[in-house]
Amino acid sequence: MTHHQSYAYLGIGDGFDHVRRRIELAPKLKQLKQDATALIESGLAPWQVVKAVKVYLYPRVEYALRHLHPEDQHLRGFDDHLRRGLRHLLRLPKSTAKEFFSAPVSGGGLGLLPLVELHAALQIAHGWQMLHSPDPAIRRIAREQLHQIADARHRLDRPHWQQRREELCGRFLNFELGMSVHAPAKRRTGDITSLWTDIRNNLKLH
Numbered sequence: 001m002t003h004h005q006s007y008a009y010l011g012i013g014d015g016f017d018h019v020r021r022r023i024e025l026a027p028k029l030k031q032l033k034q035d036a037t038a039l040i041e042s043g044l045a046p047w048q049v050v051k052a053v054k055v056y057l058y059p060r061v062e063y064a065l066r067h068l069h070p071e072d073q074h075l076r077g078f079d080d081h082l083r084r085g086l087r088h089l090l091r092l093p094k095s096t097a098k099e100f101f102s103a104p105v106s107g108g109g110l111g112l113l114p115l116v117e118l119h120a121a122l123q124i125a126h127g128w129q130m131l132h133s134p135d136p137a138i139r140r141i142a143r144e145q146l147h148q149i150a151d152a153r154h155r156l157d158r159p160h161w162q163q164r165r166e167e168l169c170g171r172f173l174n175f176e177l178g179m180s181v182h183a184p185a186k187r188r189t190g191d192i193t194s195l196w197t198d199i200r201n202n203l204k205l206h
Contacts (some may be wrong), residue, residue: 025061025064025068026070026074028060029061029070029074029075029077029078033077033078035057036053036057036078036082036085037081039052039053046089049089050086053082053112054112058118065122066122066126067195069193069198070119072116075115075116076114076115078115079114079116082101086101086110086112098114102117120202120205123195123199123202124199124202126195126199127195127199130142131169143166143169146168146169146172146196147165147168147169149172149197150169150172152186153185154177154178154183154184154186156182157182157183161183171183172200173196173200173203174203175200
């Protein structure tokens with residue numbers, strides 16, 4: 001499968017090029033908002049609503065978050081919608097800090113991780129699982145993808161990196177590859193946004 005090809009699994013389009021699949025999460029988030037509203041207005045006790053959100057709503061979007069490249073504003077839109085509903089249900093003042101909703105239960109919060117942060121965590125975990133998979137074919141494919149991206153963005157000294165694939169992957173993910181005289185950055189690249197570029201950016205932010 002080439003960089004620009006894709007396939008569908010569990011109703012989710014997937015492929016190396018995330019931008020092409022960016023829009024597919026919008027309908028799911030819309031349905032998730034409706035279901036969150038239904039839970040909040042269901043008459044369940046507040047603690048039951050919070051538990052239902054964690055057990056039934058979040059898992060429905062986790063696969064999509066792992067494989068798609070949604071706009072952060074769409075994810076924040078769901079988080080804002082959920083906070084407004086829970087604030088009303090719990091009779092909290094409008095001044096209640098956002099951190100209350102996302103803080104761990106052990107710290108006095110509700111433990112509802114914002115979808116933007118959940119998206120980043122799921123992608124990083126997915127990348128780590130592929131790089132350290134017990135299946136050598138998956139490990140090889142993951143490293144080959146990283147090498148292709150690095151090659152698209154840097155002028156690689158191929159003889160130098162031939163026996164240094166692990167170092168190349170680590171340097172690329174940590175934004176350190178361009179510091180090497182054996183991999184100066186290209187001024188223009190034909191690279192695309194993908195899972196690995198998302199992971200790299202998330203590692204930098206978190």
